[in-house]
Amino acid sequence: MERVELLAPAGDLERLKIAFEYGADAVYLGGENFGMRSAAKNFSIDDIKEGADFAHKKGKKIFVTVNIIPHNEDFEGFKEYLIELEKVGVDALIAADPGVIQVIKETLPNMEIHLSTQANTTNYHSANFWYNQGVKRVVVARELSFEEIKEIREKTDKNMDIEAFMHGAMCISYSGRCLISNYMTGRDANRGSCAQSCRWKYSLVEEKRPGEYFPVYEDEKGTFFFNSKDLCMIEYIPELINSGITSLKIEGRMKTAYYVATVVRAYRMAIDEYYKNPDQWKFNPVWLDELKKGSHRHFTTGFYNDKPGTEEQNYASASYVRNxxxxxxxxxxxxxxxxxxxxxxxxxxxxxxxxxxxxxxxxxxxxxxxxxxxxxxxxxxxxxxxxxxxxxxxxxxxxxxxxxxxxxxxx
The missing domain is CATH 2.40.30.10 (Translation factors)
Structure with a gap:
């Protein structure tokens, strides 16, 4: 049986090595340019080479993000950067923009390309389109159910990989295509500088009464009405695998080494237990308890089982739970x-x-x-x-x- 890939985030070399030591099959990371997490420490070319060498000695892989939604000036130095990434042994590049994908294909014809969730792939027609453009893996949008993912798997080429997020922060905007941060702070979420404006507390101000702040309530529970709970699918490993997903992804390139170790370890245990005897797999509450011992928001299953309702938002606070x-x-x-x-x-x-x-x-x-x-x-x-x-x-x-x-x- 071909096993599902456990894909972990890494914000620096320490976290990369921890992810592999604790059971990740592959790691995704950002370089110093062209990625969606400019506030993370991120990796220099030398760091990426060290990380790739470390991964390959263990028979594992690293993927590098170049998934910003670029403006004209963002392409300056891009081809040279791509050539450096190929030289140091990167296994695949994660991209969202058609122009970026075209430049990758022209510059590195043998490089594997993964389509970022930022591309908002929600149907098999789009997946087939991107596969025909040379994309090997599609990271589907977070807004899909198990049934929708199954249909995409059934109606796409079997050589195309499907990757999906199974744990971590959820964005209030469609698969991360957010404008509110840019509007509120001038920090472009689609070019790597999200200010997480969706986590803020909001009040209503009437035009002729400046300085008077009126609370905005959702069912009297609070004013953090953009603030999503964190995705957690530890109880649904069989459903994830049987839906046809190739790679199960953990969000969190900004998270600590301890967070990475805790989450990877829990999912590694759950996935390995599944492959021992798929028909007899049983959820172990210890795995969920382990996830709760890392910093987290309250959990949700997102869109996998049905469209989220009011319970998927955390109206009372934007703070993390840390025990x-x-x-x-x-x-x-x-x-x-x-x-x-x-x-x-x-x-x-x-x-x-x-x-x-x-x-x-x-x-x-x-x-x-x-x-x-x-x-x-x-x-x-x-x-x-x-x-x-x-x-x-x-x-x-x-x-x-x-x-x-x-x-x-x-x-």
Whole structure:
């Protein structure tokens, strides 16, 4: 059975490597130009080469976004950039604009092209059109149901890949084709500079009464009426695979390494469990609990089962739900006495009860009983960003395992 691809986001090299270590089959990323997330750290050409080399040694792939909706001046230096991407070993380019696709075909005739969700593909006629233009993979619009995706699969060439988002932030505008950010702030969401205006709180102002703000209510629940919940399809792995999707995509190039590890790990477990015995697959609530231990908004299934209703919006707040702090990442294997080096990411103190997650492992529980600084002096806390500490952890722990602790509720 040909397995579905698990595709993860990467905002920098650390997150790329974490995604692969935790089970991603491929990673998508943005270079320093021509991508839809200019606020992310993004990758230099040297970074992309290092990432591609790392991926290929593991038999995995990297895809680079060139999916802005460009104006004339945006094409300056584009061909030269494409040539550099091919040289460093990129496996495919993700594009949305017909002009960009044409330039890719002219400049890199052997490069695989993926059609971005920004192209808003919602039907099999469009998918067939793009496939006939040389597009190998179509990233379908987020606004499709399982049944619509199945029909696209049935009525397109079997050599065409279908990619679909299964987890992450949802945009209020059609597959991300948003104008509100540009209108409100002058930051063009379609050229990589979204200000996320849909997450803001809005009030009504009457023209002749400036300064008087009247709340805009949706069923008296709040004023964040553009603010969508996050997509989460962990309970629907069989339906996703059986709809004919080739690649299941996680949103989040702006997210942290801990977020990437948590989400990839949960979906890796769910997908692997499916392939053990597809007919007997059963949803494990632990997978959803794991996703909730990363920073997230409340979850929705988006358009997959039916068109969303009022419950798919979060009217009360634009804030994330965060129940756990990522406190450290393990840098090396245990020594003969069981001690590892941990790079601090949030404050840790002796006595903290922690959870430890790692690639392809169950969650481990532990208590920090002792810590030592780099000079081997005992310490009771690690308050400094990226401080290196030595501590004893369970023997299963190794490089890239992550430590987290539950956030204590405060009144």
């Amino acid at each position: 756990y702090d990522f406190v450290g990442i393990v840098l090396d294997a245990p020594d003969k006495d069981g001690y590892v080096t941990v790079e601090q990411r949030n404050k840790m103190v002796v006595g903290d009860e922690i959870e430890i997650i790692g690639p392809y492992t169950d969650t481990l529980l532990a208590t920090i009983e002792e810590m030592y600084d780099e000079e081997k002096n005992p310490i009771t806390e690690a308050p400094h960003p990226r401080q290196l500490v030595r501590m004893k952890l369970p023997k299963q722990v190794g490089p890239n395992f992550m430590l987290r602790k539950e956030i204590e509720e405060t009144n």
